Amino acid sequence: MTQETKLSELHEVCAVGDADSLEEMLINGKFERLDYKDPDWGGRAPLHWCCIKGKSDMLQSLLDRGAHPGVRTECGWTPAHYAAESGRTHVLRMLHQYNAPMNRKDLFGDTPCRIAEIYGHKETVEFLKIAETEYRNWRRNAELSSEVDQHDDEDLEWCYRNGVQPDVFVTPEEIEDGTRTVSTVSLSDTTVSSGKPRSFVKSYHYPKPGLLEGKKNLRRSSNTSRKSSISKKKLEQSDKQRKSQNSKDKTAIKVDKNGL
Secondary structure (H helix, E strand, O other), X not given: OOHHHHHXXXXXXXXXXXXXXXXXXXXXXXXXXXXXXXXXXXXXXXXHHHHHHOOHHHHHHHHHOOOOOOOOOOOOOOHHXXXXXXXXXXXXXXXXXXXXXXXXXXXXXXXXXXXXXXXXXXXXXXXXXXXXXHHHHHHHHHHHOOOOOOOOOOOHHHHHHHOOOOOOOOOHHHHHHOOXXXXXXXXOOEOXXXXXXXXXXXXXXXXXXXXXXXXXXXXXXXXXXHHHHHHHHHHHHHHHHHHHHHHHHHHHHHHHHHHO
């Protein structure tokens, strides 16, 4: 059985919400790419299916084994978007406990909170309004204290492919100055202490080698390579335009001579 076949079965198990089968597969199988986006399932990863089905226990099992909480589909939906769509507030609480991103915008500019508003899930909307602020504060503090790496909870591969700028919570100047800003916002049933992560100290839930190989090098060179690529395309387009214009000019000259 190939790794791709195993991954396809993993998607199926999550899609039907079979927690026992998922646990058995995770114990017996080796899934190095839990965030694999199966094209046969619309680019959804197992985490997306767990949120759709409202299975917070399955969600936790995947997150504990290193699944990326900010993985995106082709249109940019994170697990939080799917939980918000169905009003799965209990799933959002689980994601929030793992410091998953609560405020990501999809390709149409919609956040999970906006999706919840569209579908009329008032309780979910109220939760997300507070969770967004809490997430931003925690993220900022965690990056300032070097507990996590910048953008390590973002699907950078998706961002680069779609030309989306990842969210920035701390400026390079602030990091150099060693600025420390601790803000806390408490949900009614969730306590956050001075920007400390709830369930882990170091960020170990994020992309593993193989999913985003050379992530750090990619992050450093992304702006340079993108600018270089854009410049190259502009030069190629400019050359084509000049050749096309020259061809038109020559044709016009021939017509004028024939007319004379």
